[in-house]
Amino acid sequence: MQARISPTSPSHPERAHNVTPPPKAWNNNSWMMYVALSLVIGFFAGLVGIIIVLRWEGLWYRFGLVPPSTLTDSIGGIVRSLSSEEATIQQVESRLREKVSPALIGLYRSEARTNIGDDILSPEGFVAWGILMTNDGVFVTVQDALPPGDLIAKMQNGQTYPVTLKSSDAVHGLQYASVELQQSSVADLTDTQGYVILGQSVYTFEADLLGRPGSMVRHPIISNDGVPGTSGGVIHSSEDAAASLILGSSTVGVSPGTPVADRGGKIIGIVRAVGPEGITAVTSDTIADSLRSFLENDAVVYPFLGLHYIDLSEDPSFVRIFDVNEQVGAYVYGGDEPAVISGSPSAVGGVQEGDIITHIGSETLTASVSLADALRSVTASNGEITLSLRRGTDTREIKVTLEFR
Structure with missing residues (x-):
């Protein structure tokens, strides 16, 4: 659309007199008024300019530039992350203590019964963690972590029970056992079938581990063994291959049997081994399949x-x-x-x-x-x-x- 151009003819056609008006006197009030008016005009002009710049991002891309909105969005995201990080960690730890801890069992050598303190994390005679999987006392732990001989289990409420070993899952290194609970401590963690509700294990995310000293250790999960693209080349899959999570290299406070939990407080794995190369954990999907086989067949078969x-x-x-x-x-x-x-x-x-x-x-x-x-x-x-x-x-x-x- 063409802009309309108005004629600039004078409103009075008569010839103007060549008369110079006398100069006006400037005072402080006039000077301040002009300054204030200039500031107001400059402010609104700048505001209009900012709106135009942010709205017409196509001009920035046309000249190969990144529009300011992209930068401000990124900065805003970083600021929001930083401002919420501390609260998030606190909320996560509280959630883990509330939801995961009741499902944990401390396994001890039977001879250490008289020396175990009130705390489930008492190091005297501690062998490994167990994770209570059903509300009638079936739990899972890591086969290689258990020494020969009798074991006792200590619950979160301080009660101790003798452990009865059941079938093992040799493919994934898991050991099933049971205790005769007088009162279930995980009723609120189980579904309608009485199974502990597991989270879904995914290939790349940040997980939280509950370490033996009782502190929460955060590890990034590096890869999932057997998933193409994570370790390069072609992966030769096999139905009897162990699905495992490869965790970060830090092993502080982590031992076989340590549960891996997500930020929602659900168990998504169990540590199988700790070594120089890092931490290997069996995924919750694998645990669920293994547990189902054990409960249906009284043995783990694939x-x-x-x-x-x-x-x-x-x-x-x-x-x-x-x-x-x-x-x-x-x-x-x-x-x-x-x-x-x-x-x-x-x-x-x-x-x-x-x-x-x-x-x-x-x-x-x-x-x-x-x-x-x-x-x-x-x-x-x-x-x-x-x-x-x-x-x-x-x-x-x-x-x-x-x-x-």
Whole structure:
């Protein structure tokens, strides 16, 4: 739209007289008035300029500059983080003490019974932490942390109970045991089935560990073992591989059996080992699967298919690397190892290297449902399954009877 231009003709056409008016006298009041007026005009002009600059960010990007709003948003976020960090840590610690602590059991050598103090963290005879998993006294700890001989468990309320060892999960290094509780101390932590409510373990986040001295130690989780992209190269997945969290290298106050909790006060793992390379923890997802197997079978068993595979949905480049037409599914591949283990259910059923498994029974493998996920629903009572797979351009169905180990 063109701007309207008004004519500048004088309002009086008669010729102006060449008369010089006398100069006006300046006084202090006039000077102050002009200064005040200039300041007001300058303020509003600057305000309009700021609005224009912040509103028309496209001009900044056109000249290759970062608009001021981006910088102010970043600074604002940093300031908000710094201002809330102290309160957040305090809230987290309070939440952990409230929700996680009641589920913790201190395990001690039986001979230390008379020397254990009132505090559950009493170091005299301390062996490891246990995490109460059900409201009737079943708990989990780390197998390698337990010495031979009798153990006693000390609860948060100060009561002690003899420990009865149950089945172990050798794949993940877990040990199940139980105590006969007179009064459940975790009723408010359990769901309708009486299980302790676990948080979901994720691959990258900041977790909190409750250390043996009673202080909360914060560690960043570096990676999840077996997840493509975290350690470089192609990961050869296997259904019997231990899923574990690799935590930061600081090991102060951390011992096998130490629970890993998130900021919401839910347990998302348990420390399996502490060494020079850092801390290894079993994830809550793995604990949940293991516990379910133990409670259903009175022993921990896993379905064994007997093959190595790559989840094609983990990386779009796998389609090009392995020259396949499917973008999801389990690509049977062993790398330096046999893709199909000799004598295994897969070998007996006729699975071959290069096959792409797309279904297990009626379960379709997707980006969110892996082969291992689909196998979790298979129990010993329904161990015969049908694998749907792609072999070249053909689609085949193979019946396989799983083993349970």
